[in-house]
Amino acid sequence: MSGKEEKGQAPTIVVQSTRFGELEVPADSVITMPSGLIGFSRGQKFIMLEHKPPFSWLQCVDDPNLAFVVVDGFEFGEDYKAPPPIGDPEIELKDDDEYAILVVVTVRPNPKDTTANLKAPVFVNLRNKRGVQIIFDNPNLSTRFPLWNEDTGQATKETDQSKNEPDQGK
Amino acid sequence: MLILTRKPGESVFIGDGIKITIVEIKGNQIRVGIDAPKEMRIYREEIYYQIIEENKQAAEVLAGSEEGLEGLSVNWSSRKQGAGKVQTEAKKETESQGPEVVVKRKKKKD
Numbered sequence: 001m002s003g004k005e006e007k008g009q010a011p012t013i014v015v016q017s018t019r020f021g022e023l024e025v026p027a028d029s030v031i032t033m034p035s036g037l038i039g040f041s042r043g044q045k046f047i048m049l050e051h052k053p054p055f056s057w058l059q060c061v062d063d064p065n066l067a068f069v070v071v072d073g074f075e076f077g078e079d080y081k082a083p084p085p086i087g088d089p090e091i092e093l094k095d096d097d098e099y100a101i102l103v104v105v106t107v108r109p110n111p112k113d114t115t116a117n118l119k120a121p122v123f124v125n126l127r128n129k130r131g132v133q134i135i136f137d138n139p140n141l142s143t144r145f146p147l148w149n150e151d152t153g154q155a156t157k158e159t160d161q162s163k164n165e166p167d168q169g170k
Numbered sequence: 171m172l173i174l175t176r177k178p179g180e181s182v183f184i185g186d187g188i189k190i191t192i193v194e195i196k197g198n199q200i201r202v203g204i205d206a207p208k209e210m211r212i213y214r215e216e217i218y219y220q221i222i223e224e225n226k227q228a229a230e231v232l233a234g235s236e237e238g239l240e241g242l243s244v245n246w247s248s249r250k251q252g253a254g255k256v257q258t259e260a261k262k263e264t265e266s267q268g269p270e271v272v273v274k275r276k277k278k279k280d
Contacts, residue, residue: 035211039222040229052243068228069239075246089209106228111238111245117228120221135213135221143224147242149249 015047016064019057023047030061031124033131034090037104038120040066046131048102058102058122071147073101073121081138082121091123091130100124102131106144115144 011027031046045061054075060066073082082101086093093099102122108114119141124131174182181191188210191203204212213221 037225038218039225052240054246055239055243066229067231068225069231087208104225104228106224107231107235107239109232109235109238111242114235114238114242117221117224119217120224133221133225135211135217137214137217143220148245151249 013061015059015061017059017067018064019067020049020059023049023059028129031058031129031131033122033133035132037068037122037133038135055105056102058104069105069107070102070122071105071116073103076103076118080118081141082118082136085123085132085134088123088132088134090132091125092128093123093125094127098126100126104133105147112146112148114147115142116147117143118145119143 012024013027013030015023015025017023025047029047031048033044033046035041036043043060043063043066046058047061048070049057049059051057051069054071056070056072058068058070073080084093084099084101085091086095100123102124104117104120104122106115106117119138120133120135120143122131122133176182176192178192178195181189183189187207189205191205193201193203195201206212
């Protein structure tokens, strides 16, 4: 976005992560969450790493051990009522700012038990790359929305162990 | 803990910026009004603890459960095609797949 080019190379930073090892990422991709995730105020800087769609990892820059799986909130469609926190002082979100909604996922060993916390998504202001986790007072939003859909049936077979990767992070 | 007695309509100030008003008493429920600066986040206690607990569990992705995400990824995409209901909202924020802030995972060479 900034037209500046330093020797044609965007500045990068190196991030240590327990799960993915050492990562080099563009410095401007760092998301700052001044309050961290609720209950995790020690982690204020994060990067996002692609995973199998629709999942991404939110990897903490300050703490190699801290990482969350997230889903793009727009994946849930119009039924997901998550109004952006316009005017929020932490991310300074304005009406015409573009933003991302990151829904935090609780991954369970059995994928059918994996859930998404629709009640408390993270909003990221794409203009300043600042993020905040918002708790909605809406009682219809679940903290444990099941991501697995039984109706698709055949997908069950595809979770077999054919992809038994040797690398087992902690 | 400081304990004060108030009647409906009466308030308490906390510092300069926070005013708590007892709005109404109805049976065993009390309606409380809170005037506070926007940066103060106000939560019902039980929901606050619930979110902390869920965040804690989300931070503990066990080894091996990542494979489950692959199955879930397949399941999710077939749901989107099948049901048609859960479609990505056509907003300017979502023209690319996933949020823009995503960076490619790139392992640094040792």
